[in-house]
Amino acid sequence: MSAFNQFLMQLINGLNIGSIYALIALGYTMVYGIAKLINFAHGDIIMVGAYISLVLLGTGLPWWLVCLLTIIACAVLGVVMEKVAYKPLRKASRISLLITAIGISYLLENLFQLIFTANPKPYPGFITLPPIVLGSITISSNYYITFIVSVTLMIILNLFVQKTNMGKAMRAVSEDEGAARLMGINVDTTISLTFAIGSALAAIAGILYSNCYSPINPTMGSLPGIKAFIAAVLGGIGSIPGAVLGAFILGMVEAMTKAYISSQFLDSIVFTILILMLILKPAGILGRNVKEKV
Amino acid sequence: MLKVENLYVRYGMIEAIKGISFEVNDGEIVTLIGANGAGKTTTMHTISGLLKPASGAVLLDGTDITKVPSHKIVSMGLAQVPERRRVFAEQTVEENLDLGAFTRKDKDGIKKDMEEVYELFPRLKERRTQLAGTLSGGEQQMLAMGRALMAKPRIMLLDEPSMGLSPLLVNEIFRIIKDINQRGTTVLLVEQNAKMALAIASRAYVLETGKITLEGTGEELARSEQVRKAYLGG
Ligand SMILES: Nc1ncnc2c1ncn2[C@@H]1O[C@H](COP(=O)(O)OP(=O)(O)OP(=O)(O)O)[C@@H](O)[C@H]1O
Numbered sequence: 001m002s003a004f005n006q007f008l009m010q011l012i013n014g015l016n017i018g019s020i021y022a023l024i025a026l027g028y029t030m031v032y033g034i035a036k037l038i039n040f041a042h043g044d045i046i047m048v049g050a051y052i053s054l055v056l057l058g059t060g061l062p063w064w065l066v067c068l069l070t071i072i073a074c075a076v077l078g079v080v081m082e083k084v085a086y087k088p089l090r091k092a093s094r095i096s097l098l099i100t101a102i103g104i105s106y107l108l109e110n111l112f113q114l115i116f117t118a119n120p121k122p123y124p125g126f127i128t129l130p131p132i133v134l135g136s137i138t139i140s141s142n143y144y145i146t147f148i149v150s151v152t153l154m155i156i157l158n159l160f161v162q163k164t165n166m167g168k169a170m171r172a173v174s175e176d177e178g179a180a181r182l183m184g185i186n187v188d189t190t191i192s193l194t195f196a197i198g199s200a201l202a203a204i205a206g207i208l209y210s211n212c213y214s215p216i217n218p219t220m221g222s223l224p225g226i227k228a229f230i231a232a233v234l235g236g237i238g239s240i241p242g243a244v245l246g247a248f249i250l251g252m253v254e255a256m257t258k259a260y261i262s263s264q265f266l267d268s269i270v271f272t273i274l275i276l277m278l279i280l281k282p283a284g285i286l287g288r289n290v291k292e293k294v
Numbered sequence: 295m296l297k298v299e300n301l302y303v304r305y306g307m308i309e310a311i312k313g314i315s316f317e318v319n320d321g322e323i324v325t326l327i328g329a330n331g332a333g334k335t336t337t338m339h340t341i342s343g344l345l346k347p348a349s350g351a352v353l354l355d356g357t358d359i360t361k362v363p364s365h366k367i368v369s370m371g372l373a374q375v376p377e378r379r380r381v382f383a384e385q386t387v388e389e390n391l392d393l394g395a396f397t398r399k400d401k402d403g404i405k406k407d408m409e410e411v412y413e414l415f416p417r418l419k420e421r422r423t424q425l426a427g428t429l430s431g432g433e434q435q436m437l438a439m440g441r442a443l444m445a446k447p448r449i450m451l452l453d454e455p456s457m458g459l460s461p462l463l464v465n466e467i468f469r470i471i472k473d474i475n476q477r478g479t480t481v482l483l484v485e486q487n488a489k490m491a492l493a494i495a496s497r498a499y500v501l502e503t504g505k506i507t508l509e510g511t512g513e514e515l516a517r518s519e520q521v522r523k524a525y526l527g528g
């Protein structure tokens with residue numbers, strides 16, 4: 001393969017993993033924007049989505065129904081998680097929230113280990129289309145489907161947040177919760193909706209990820225979850241375009257590092273980027289430098 | 295229309311409001327004056343449901359709203375222009391006005407009211423696509439008022455609308471408050487600018503460290519020795 005083609009392949013790899021990170025990072029950033037909470041259990045929703053879709057596929061349902069039911073189940077899980085674990089702690093300190101989030105993450109991982117064992121399970125690549133041939137390189141459908149689905153969802157999400165009343169309400173709550181209440185916005189509903197959307201996107205990420213990288217296991221969500229969190233911080237946590245930008249940058253850095261530097265040190269390099277970023281520009285690339293609210 | 299009965303509000307151990315009672319009748323402008331830390335904002339937040347009182351009642355048209363969630367209070371016809379305006383800085387002027395109408399479903403009515411707000415504040419119309427955070431202090435105050443009007447309230451609460459504005463703008467803001475009242479909206483106005491507030495108020499109350507110490511018509515209080523000494527500079 002020519003050097004240029006190899007570079008092109010890495011570019012495509014980067015876009016693919018970047019779009020998965022973006023779907024996950026959106027959930028982190030939206031929840032943080034509204035509830036001022038890092039939901040560390042968010043990555044595990046990917047795993048939940050992967051297992052639910054695997055079980056549903058076994059029942060012989062059509063692929064689109066499997067996707068739909070998985071998305072709904074994960075959205076419900078996200079809302080329940082907020083109501084049961086986070087809502088009672090809304091006035092608690094950040095550290096209690098963080099500990100709770102880590103607790104939920106372990107709970108989900110262990111629960112699924114109990115049900116499905118820790119052994120990896122093969123995941124059928126059930127969403128396939130013919131590959132695209134560009135000269136001497138062939139792009140398998142896994143790659144372009146992930147990219148197209150993610151970008152479409154991001155465009156829809158952006159339209160929703162920018163144009164609809166509910167989207168304006170979400171932005172209002174994220175900026176000033178008290179003032180939002182004075183507008184007659186139901187903050188609880190807005191927070192639930194945010195968790196539902198974030199978890200739905202994570203479910204889709206779970207399906208797309210498993211579709212590309214079979215097999216699946218109960219801790220599969222934690223690494224992409226952490227990477228997506230890094231992407232969200234990189235872009236500026238709370239910012240939607242920031243999360244997308246951060247995710248694609250991270251995806252690219254990963255693909256290029258793997259190909260040209262070292263796949264062994266991949267994760268250390270990624271974490272180094274996070275630390276450097278936090279030192280150089282704590283608010284992230286597109287983050288606003290907000291003072292803590294009093 | 296609005297009646298506050300023996301209201302107590304606490305922040306942890308601190309009792310900020312110690313048993314106040316007052317009322318605002320249909321069509322009135324009632325003002326609540328008091329120094330820094332008297333408990334004016336606390337009272338306003340409690341009426342709007344952002345704070346829950348330790349005891350006492352807030353009656354809106356006879357119904358106690360102290361247990362009603364804040365978002366429902368807005369649809370019952372009570373809107374507030376909060377202290378320091380609190381416009382949504384990262385949204386445009388027009389988006390802020392849309393948010394003011396969040397509880398309403400009548401699209402045509404909303405459109406009509408937006409035109410009315412733009413008529414009342416032509417400067418907002420010129421800046422409709424501008425981010426609210428880039429407006430001047432006076433313009434932000436106008437936006438906060440326009441935003442509250444978009445809820446089509448029967449009673450409007452204003453918390454220190456003249457804060458930080460030039461004398462010229464203060465006059466303008468008070469003229470508009472009077473105008474809003476004459477178009478049929480009842481007004482509860484909190485102010486430190488006692489002189490201006492008493493001049494437009496039908497009735498007034500003086501709040502001192504969580505207690506109401508004086509009440510009367512705007513004129514009466516403007517003449518009262520106690521008020522002149524404490525709030526009108528002698
Ligand atoms: N969040 C809070 N926690 C604790 N105490 C508070 C809080 N908010 C207000 N207070 C206290 O309650 C009292 C009343 O405050 P409030 O803001 O209602 O006064 P105010 O009359 O609006 O004053 P200003 O004219 O300065 O706006 C003050 O003593 C204040 O320190």
Ligand SMILES: [Mg+2]
Binds near residue numbers: 377
């Ligand atoms: Mg105040």
